[in-house]
Amino acid sequence: MAFRDLPYHDLHLVLLMVSCFLAIAAATDTIRANESLSGSKGLISSGNRFKLSFFSLPNRSLWYVGIMFDIREMTVVWVANRNKPLNDSSGTFQISSDGNLVILDGQKEIVWSTNLSTSVSNHSAVLLDTGNLVLQDDSNNNMYVWESFQHxxxxxxxxxxxxxxxxxxxxxxxxxxxxxxxxxxxxxxxxxxxxxxxxxxxxxxxxxxxxxxxxxxxxxxxxxxxxxxxxxxxx
Known part of the structure; x- marks a missing residue:
């Protein structure tokens, strides 16, 4: 039977399965210096226990970047910009040119930063399966230079x-x-x-x-x- 001859409900199921497979395949626990997270993009720990992404709370239009425990229930356990929320969902989460993790608003202004005193260009950030978000120095044996567990x-x-x-x-x-x-x-x-x-x-x-x-x-x-x-x- 050709793909086009599948009944509608079967075709819908196939497309749903494909979309789920692509979502799982695209999931990553790491962000690098030339990458950014925005909109629906997020990090998922290797064991699928924690997710980092933008989120908002019920009845509020403010947006945050946070780590959630149990991907199905989305229980927030850590918030980066808890005192400086974004007014809309146009923000980005990325590693800046000086090696810091930053959250930028829609006007590309920094609203939150890891505020490292030393500038390093070879950084990457990984969401561990413990729920710890770590910023590491890729040129120094992946040494942690910042981690959410310390904040x-x-x-x-x-x-x-x-x-x-x-x-x-x-x-x-x-x-x-x-x-x-x-x-x-x-x-x-x-x-x-x-x-x-x-x-x-x-x-x-x-x-x-x-x-x-x-x-x-x-x-x-x-x-x-x-x-x-x-x-x-x-x-």
Whole structure:
């Protein structure tokens, strides 16, 4: 039977299968210096556990770049530009000429950057299957020069280190969202500061993933952030 002779429903199924195959084949966990992400493009970790892409939240027109756990449920665990959202979906995520990861708005203005002090041209960024986004120096044995695990948002993942060492000038803490539909962090007296011992206990009990905190220390809901609906993740 020729392809054109297939019944409509069979043809539709074939086209759907082909599109799914192409989407899987096109998925990548790496972005290089001559590439960029925009619109529906994203990174997917090698084991399909995490996705990085642009997204927006229900009833809001603002856009963010974030990492989502469980590609089907799209639970946001890290947000790059949480305090500087884009006003529309025309932004791009790329490696700049100086080697930094940047988010550009529609006018090509930088709204977020990794802010590395040393300029290197041979960088690539990889979304690992741990949920860690790493920027690496390809000319130096892929050494990590920046990683999202050292710039936590409100969620703790396995192998992430929570650190507060004033002597070493090191601090990596979890900070809650302002509200369930606003990832912005603004310090309030009741906002969540992490109890590391509690996190370790939950880690041992649940295995690996500690869901996002609530919007109050008194309601540090380890069962997850109150959801208002699924995020709108492009792609």
């Amino acid at each position: 936590a948002s409100d969620s703790w993942l396995e192998k992430m280190k929570i650190v507060t060492d004033l002597g070493m000038n090191e601090k990596n803490i979890l900070t809650s969202w302002t509200s369930p539909d606003d990832p912005t962090w603004k310090f309030h007296h009741d906002q969540c500061m992490v109890n590391v011992d509690l996190l370790e206990a939950v880690m041992l009990k649940t295995g690996q993933y500690v869901p996002a905190f609530g919007d109050s220390c008194q309601e540090a809901r380890l069962s997850g952030r109150q959801e208002t609906g699924p995020v709108d993740a492009q792609g």
